[in-house]
Amino acid sequence: xxxxxxxxxxxxxxxxxxxxxxxxxxxxxxxxxxxxxxxxxxxxxxxxxxxxxxxxxxxxxxxxxxxxxxxxxxxxxxxxxxxxxxxxxxxxxxxxxxxxxxxxxxxxxxxxxxxxxxxxxxxxxxxxxxxxxxxxxxxxxxxxxxxxxxxxxxxxxxxxxxxxxxxxxxxxxxxxxxxxxxxxxxxxxxxxxxxxxxxxxxxxxxxxxxxxxxxxxxxxxxxxxxxxxxxxxxxxxxxxxxxxxxxxxxxxxxxxxxxxxxxxxxxxxxxxxxxxxxxxxxxxxxxxxxxxxxxxxxxxxxxxxxxxxxxxxxxxxxxxxxxxxxxxxxxxxxxxxxxxxxxxxxxxxxxxxxxxxxxxxxxxxxxxxxxxxxxxxxxxxxxxxxxxxxxxxxxxxxxxxxxxxxxxxxxxxxxxxxxxxxxxxxxxxxxxxxxxxxxxxxxxxxxxxxxxxxxxxxxxxxxxxxxxxxxxxxxxxxxxxxxxxxxxxxxxxxxxxxxxxxxxxxxxxxxxxxxxxxxxxxxxxxxxxxxxxxxxxxxxxxxx
Numbered sequence: 001x002x003x004x005x006x007x008x009x010x011x012x013x014x015x016x017x018x019x020x021x022x023x024x025x026x027x028x029x030x031x032x033x034x035x036x037x038x039x040x041x042x043x044x045x046x047x048x049x050x051x052x053x054x055x056x057x058x059x060x061x062x063x064x065x066x067x068x069x070x071x072x073x074x075x076x077x078x079x080x081x082x083x084x085x086x087x088x089x090x091x092x093x094x095x096x097x098x099x100x101x102x103x104x105x106x107x108x109x110x111x112x113x114x115x116x117x118x119x120x121x122x123x124x125x126x127x128x129x130x131x132x133x134x135x136x137x138x139x140x141x142x143x144x145x146x147x148x149x150x151x152x153x154x155x156x157x158x159x160x161x162x163x164x165x166x167x168x169x170x171x172x173x174x175x176x177x178x179x180x181x182x183x184x185x186x187x188x189x190x191x192x193x194x195x196x197x198x199x200x201x202x203x204x205x206x207x208x209x210x211x212x213x214x215x216x217x218x219x220x221x222x223x224x225x226x227x228x229x230x231x232x233x234x235x236x237x238x239x240x241x242x243x244x245x246x247x248x249x250x251x252x253x254x255x256x257x258x259x260x261x262x263x264x265x266x267x268x269x270x271x272x273x274x275x276x277x278x279x280x281x282x283x284x285x286x287x288x289x290x291x292x293x294x295x296x297x298x299x300x301x302x303x304x305x306x307x308x309x310x311x312x313x314x315x316x317x318x319x320x321x322x323x324x325x326x327x328x329x330x331x332x333x334x335x336x337x338x339x340x341x342x343x344x345x346x347x348x349x350x351x352x353x354x355x356x357x358x359x360x361x362x363x364x365x366x367x368x369x370x371x372x373x374x375x376x377x378x379x380x381x382x383x384x385x386x387x388x389x390x391x392x393x394x395x396x397x398x399x400x401x402x403x404x405x406x407x408x409x410x411x412x413x414x415x416x417x418x419x420x421x422x423x424x425x426x427x428x429x430x431x432x433x434x435x436x437x438x439x440x441x442x443x444x445x446x447x448x449x450x451x452x453x454x455x456x457x458x459x460x461x462x463x464x465x466x467x468x469x470x471x472x473x474x475x476x477x478x479x480x481x482x483x484x485x486x487x488x489x490x491x492x493x494x495x496x497x498x499x500x501x502x503x504x505x506x507x508x509x510x511x512x513x514x515x516x517x518x519x520x521x522x523x524x525x526x527x528x529x530x531x532x533x534x535x536x537x538x539x540x541x542x543x544x
Contacts, residue, residue: 120174122516123274143171181216217371275518399496426482438483
């Protein structure tokens with residue numbers, strides 16, 4: 001980027017899908033009424049597809065420009081109303097960036113190092129920032145390093161043999177490592193740029209810096225989390241795998257130690273809980289130790305799977321096979337009778353439905369995509385809200401009991417060995433068991449069984465989805481195609497509880513800081529990473 005007091009941002013530059021990106025400089029010059037010699041360069045800040053007009057698809061760009069006659073153009077901006085440009089002063093942009101991003105150049109010393117539990121996005125970025133500050137954090141992960149984890153997951157997919165500490169939910173990188181690696185978030189926070197930049201440095205595709213709906217892909221994430229781990233270690237941090245926190249030592253409402261693997265006691269004064277939403281045994285231990293928590297609303301439902309080319313045709317029309325277009329995505333919602341809306345979640349274009357269980361005899365499904373998103377099927381969760389009033393009691397852990405009940409029914413319906421029960425949409429709509437496959441081949445491994453999914457869902461969830469499918473079919477033609485596949489059960493969309501914390505991120509036990517999705521404060525990779533960075537900032541300020 002140019003070294004000036006301010007720079008020019010050009011918004012809403014449109015390029016027809018059939019036009020080449022090499023035409024962008026000429027379009028810039030035409031819009032700004034300048035000569036080509038005056039445009040020294042540009043950076044793509046954002047790129048999005050506008051497909052609202054079925055006959056004209058555009059790519060829409062936001063660009064930061066470097067101009068030869070920069071000062072003169074700034075004067076022009078000040079004196080005229082140029083709606084597609086704006087001046088952004090660099091010092092104002094810097095003011096938005098938290099102090100934490102200056103920390104790597106100023107090393108901080110502390111009497112004891114902070115300990116982080118969990119290596120998902122929240123824990124990983126908390127550790128990265130703390131290590132950059134010189135605090136030498138220790139990160140404890142109950143699961144395996146990513147290379148070992150890949151072998152364990154592949155074995156599970158092929159044989160149904162589950163390692164309860166190394167699976168799609170647990171291990172280096174958290175549940176996101178075996179997902180689409182979606183980075184899109186509605187959270188508007190300047191820390192996002194820091195997170196994206198770190199991902200790219202660690203090996204993520206550069207496209208995530210400008211795409212409107214960025215994703216890394218599970219294939220890239222596996223290398224990215226390893227490289228971030230190595231950076232944390234190079235900065236003085238330490239990561240211990242296969243190290244499950246099984247108990248806490250508390251004295252006078254203050255954390256004093258953690259017990260690891262029911263064996264080792266480790267002294268600690270600051271403990272960050274970056275739990276995943278599936279750390280049920282840890283939740284139970286925290287409750288027994290008096291940590292305050294509350295049940296919260298979450299969502300549960302099914303995975304729906306279509307042929308990717310069908311979704312592409314429905315979304316792109318005459319452009320459906322255009323080489324510039326990615327595999328089509330969607331985001332849908334249907335408001336049905338009552339307060340239980342049905343919505344798509346974690347849509348995986350060109351992806352797979354995967355076995356996401358972390359406990360024996362309890363079956364869970366999720367979605368996963370590689371960066372290319374080129375599998376023959378696309379899938380998404382179809383979820384329905386579940387409220388604390390639906391639980392059997394008002395106990396803080398009642399949501400976990402609720403999840404387990406239906407995951408056990410799903411496991412039994414599949415016949416064991418983590419065989420997923422599935423049903424064709426046409427049969428689901430008629431409430432009859434499926435006995436044959438149609439045009440869509442299920443991608444789930446290790447195995448599947450045709451059945452009636454009403455037997456593993458609360459009635460209000462199956463009824464809501466049954467009412468929603470015809471409504472969603474009007475939004476995407478073929479969405480309720482009779483041969484589309486429904487797989488059960490998607491029960492881990494988010495944490496079913498929230499661990500109480502104050503404005504300084506502390507619980508009722510001093511020195512204990514719950515963060516991220518598993519603690520009930522985020523939803524997805526980016527927002528979890530932001531929460532982890534905020535916790536690091538609080539610890540750094542406390543120590544300084």
